[in-house]
Amino acid sequence: MLRRGWFLPIAAVLGFAFLYAPIVSLVLFSFNENRLVTVWTGFSLKWYGELFRDPQMINAAILSLQIAAIAATIALVLGTLAAVALVRFRRFRGRTLFSGMVSAPLVMPDVITGLSLLLLFVAMESMLGWPQGRGILTIVIAHATFCTAYVCVVVQSRLSDFDRSLEEAAMDLGASPVRTFFDITLPIIAPALVSGWLLGFTLSLDDLVIASFVSGPGSSTLPMVIFSKVRLGVSPDVNALATIIIGIVAIGVLIATIIQLRARPKKARA
Amino acid sequence: MTNTHEPTYPPPRRLRPWNAVEKRLARVGITGRMLVLAAPLLWLLVFFLIPLFVVFGISLATKQFGRPPFSPLLTSEEGTVQLTLHLNNYIRLFTDNLYVAAYLSSIRIAFIATIITLLIGYPMAYAIARAPGPWRNILLMLVILPFFTSLLLRVYALTGFMRGNGVINQFLGLFGIEPLVMMQTDFAVYVGLVYTYLPFMILPLYTNLVKLDASLLEASADLGARPVRTFLSITLPLSLPGIVAGSMLVFIPAIGEFVIPSLLGGPETLMIGRVLWDEFFSATNWPRAAAVAVAMLVVVVVPIMLLQRAQGAVVEK
Numbered sequence: 233m234l235r236r237g238w239f240l241p242i243a244a245v246l247g248f249a250f251l252y253a254p255i256v257s258l259v260l261f262s263f264n265e266n267r268l269v270t271v272w273t274g275f276s277l278k279w280y281g282e283l284f285r286d287p288q289m290i291n292a293a294i295l296s297l298q299i300a301a302i303a304a305t306i307a308l309v310l311g312t313l314a315a316v317a318l319v320r321f322r323r324f325r326g327r328t329l330f331s332g333m334v335s336a337p338l339v340m341p342d343v344i345t346g347l348s349l350l351l352l353f354v355a356m357e358s359m360l361g362w363p364q365g366r367g368i369l370t371i372v373i374a375h376a377t378f379c380t381a382y383v384c385v386v387v388q389s390r391l392s393d394f395d396r397s398l399e400e401a402a403m404d405l406g407a408s409p410v411r412t413f414f415d416i417t418l419p420i421i422a423p424a425l426v427s428g429w430l431l432g433f434t435l436s437l438d439d440l441v442i443a444s445f446v447s448g449p450g451s452s453t454l455p456m457v458i459f460s461k462v463r464l465g466v467s468p469d470v471n472a473l474a475t476i477i478i479g480i481v482a483i484g485v486l487i488a489t490i491i492q493l494r495a496r497p498k499k500a501r502a
Numbered sequence: 503m504t505n506t507h508e509p510t511y512p513p514p515r516r517l518r519p520w521n522a523v524e525k526r527l528a529r530v531g532i533t534g535r536m537l538v539l540a541a542p543l544l545w546l547l548v549f550f551l552i553p554l555f556v557v558f559g560i561s562l563a564t565k566q567f568g569r570p571p572f573s574p575l576l577t578s579e580e581g582t583v584q585l586t587l588h589l590n591n592y593i594r595l596f597t598d599n600l601y602v603a604a605y606l607s608s609i610r611i612a613f614i615a616t617i618i619t620l621l622i623g624y625p626m627a628y629a630i631a632r633a634p635g636p637w638r639n640i641l642l643m644l645v646i647l648p649f650f651t652s653l654l655l656r657v658y659a660l661t662g663f664m665r666g667n668g669v670i671n672q673f674l675g676l677f678g679i680e681p682l683v684m685m686q687t688d689f690a691v692y693v694g695l696v697y698t699y700l701p702f703m704i705l706p707l708y709t710n711l712v713k714l715d716a717s718l719l720e721a722s723a724d725l726g727a728r729p730v731r732t733f734l735s736i737t738l739p740l741s742l743p744g745i746v747a748g749s750m751l752v753f754i755p756a757i758g759e760f761v762i763p764s765l766l767g768g769p770e771t772l773m774i775g776r777v778l779w780d781e782f783f784s785a786t787n788w789p790r791a792a793a794v795a796v797a798m799l800v801v802v803v804v805p806i807m808l809l810q811r812a813q814g815a816v817v818e819k
Contacts, residue, residue: 237729240632243625244641250622251648251700254659257669261662314542321535330539332810333546339751339806341758343775344795347782348553351560351792354570377549380542409534431650438652441760445782455654462658462765471662474655481650489643 255478262471279472286469288457296437296454299368303375304432310376311383311428312421316413318384319391337381346445349374353446366448374446375439379432386431390424391417427488434481554799561792564588572789591793601777601794605801608774611688612756615695619752620745622696623703627744628737630704631711642708649701657694657765664690664766686768694762699755703748706813710744711737743815750809754802774798 265276283289314334317324324330337345353363353370363369398420402412418425440455447453461467527537563572577584595601630641648656663669664684671681684690714737722732760775767773774794782791 240625240629243622244629247622247626247700248641248644250697251644253669254663254697255648255651255656258655258659258662310542310545313538314546317535317539317542321539324535324539326543330543330546333550334542335810335813336806337550339754339802339809341755341775341798341802343758343760343778344554344557344798347778347791347795348557349549351556351788352549352553355556355560358570373549377545380545384542434650438654440654441779455652458654458658459761462654462661470655470658474652474658477655478651482647485643485647485650489639489646493639 258471259475259478262468262475264468267468279468280476283469283472283476288452289454289469289473292452292454292457295368295451299371299375299453300433300436303372303379303436304429306372306376307379307383307432308425308429310380311432312387312425314380314384315387315391316417319388334381334384337378338385340378342439342441343445345378346374346442349377349442350445366446367451370446370448371443371451371453374442375432375436378442379435382431382435383428386428387421387424390421394420423491423494426491430484430488434484437477557792557795560789561591561796562587562589563789563792564590565787565789570788571786588789591790592797594790595793595797600772601774601797604772604774604777605797607772608757609801611691611695611771611773612753612759615692615699615756616749616753618692619696619699619703620749623700623748624707624745626700627704627707627748628711630708631714638712645701645704645708649705653698654761656698657761660690660694660697661685661765664693685766688767688771690766691763691771691773694766695752695756695759698762699752702751702755706747706751707741707744710741710747714740743812746808746812747815750805750812754805754809757802758798 261272262279263275263277264272265278266273314330318327318331318334321327349370350366353366356362357364363373398416399412402416403409407415438455439453440459443453444456444459447456458470458473461470527533559575560572563575565571566573573586573588575585575587577586626645630638630645633641661668665671666681666683666685668684670684675681684693718736718740719732722736723729727735758775758778759773760779763771763773763776764779767776775798778791778794778798781787781794
């Protein structure tokens with residue numbers, strides 16, 4: 233057996249402390265009574281109350297949740313189709329271009345994605361008359377595009393490590409490819425679909441840069457409102473909002489992880 | 503006549519219409535495969551690839567007042583179509599010191615941040631990969647969790663940490679140490695980049711290191727190599743694809759980063775994402791912003807290709 237040094241555990245503990253200390257302090261100070269975010273004067277929920285009385289924040293949150301739900305759903309369909317094509321169709325014309333287009337949005341700097349889509353929408357509007365102006369529709373399209381890439385990666389890894397003989401058996405028994413997909417493949421990759429959708433949803437909810445480019449007047453998403461507030465300095469109601477979002481995300485990730493772990497116990501233990 | 507004793511199988515009627523549709527489409531040469539491919543392919547062509555060409559096209563226009571705020575590339579007058587290409591945006595990029603300095607400083611900041619992230623992320627990924635089974639998943643989830651939390655909010659959390667009267671300075675104050683100026687400096691930008699992109703580094707490294715064959719390490723130790731030697735001649739070379747993939751996943755988005763330099767950096771922190779943003783939103787010079795984006799794409803193309811190759815290698819092994 234290999235010697236276990238002290239270096240790795242200590243490095244890991246320090247690393248995790250670095251990742252979590254700012255988040256923990258943010259959450260703690262959201263319950264602080266004082267307006268000066270850093271001086272602790274007493275426990276209070278007043279910033280949460282203030283948050284829910286701020287119509288700008290509430291409207292932006294509702295808008296962002298709607299956009300995220302629609303964009304994640306579109307991305308789920310497109311990303312799954314793309315993953316099936318990449319994993320199941322060994323060879324087809326334009327495969328390199330296709331796989332490049334699927335994975336490039338993952339790393340494309342946000343400012344380029346945002347600017348390029350805005351310029352596309354402007355060009356399309358002047359040539360085709362669609363989309364008229366910019367707003368929810370254009371943000372949904374932009375978010376669905378980069379979320380597709382993420383969904384595809386998640387579904388791809390699930391598709392490539394499950395037993396293909398199940399699909400082959402179904403086909404041998406006379407099921408059409410479509411039937412095989414819905415009866416065999418879909419239930420097996422369902423956990424990946426859930427986590428892909430959740431990933432798309434949170435990424436859409438988080439995006440500031442791309443949405444800033446493609447949004448129009450009256451369609452300010454939550455990150456846009458937060459950014460304009462934060463730019464002016466620290467405000468405790470943003471702490472409260474951040475705490476709520478982090479709580480929701482933590483629960484979501486926890487559920488997604490449990491689903492994923494339950495779904496592949498046979499393989500993981502090997 | 504009823505045969506109740508025999509099990510009855512429902513006829514596979516549910517998807518039968520599909521078969522008819524399939525047959526009809528096959529007659530015109532459209533296969534099921536093409537249908538699966540069509541939607542994502544068309545979507546990505548229209549909303550990912552074509553926009554990049556549009557950016558290139560508009561980078562060859564020039565700013566003018568009106569809607570849209572740039573000159574048309576094609577104009578037709580009395581039956582002649584004229585194509586007007588302006589190169590002045592690109593000429594400005596190379597001659598105006600602001601742009602050259604911004605590109606160089608973006609590359610430098612992204613590079614240094616990538617190295618620091620690698621130095622912090624590698625031991626963490628290795629520790630997680632070597633952790634006992636159940637711990638591994640918990641630690642991995644702890645890495646993924648911040649990745650899901652809004653970048654904006656995490657950067658905001660950092661500002662609360664590093665401000666003049668922030669958590670760090672209050673802590674130092676307990677020991678009578680003078681408060682440090684951290685916000686609005688390049689230092690804060692590095693902290694922000696490392697903090698934000700650490701999960702991007704750890705995940706591919708972990709995927710790579712977890713597949714490392716422990717018997718190789720044992721063999722090396724049995725042959726008398728010390729841990730450092732074993733690490734340098736076995737672990738490190740074998741984890742190279744993970745190092746490249748993780749580094750590129752940090753470097754590429756860091757180059758074009760906007761939120762971090764604008765919230766944590768000072769006015770002198772020059773980064774190209776911020777220049778593009780200002781060019782677009784403050785100066786409303788769309789063609790110039792497009793030219794900045796094209797030049798940024800040129801900078802990230804090689805790293806993106808490196809990433810594609812490294813990711814293939816990480817997944818294969």
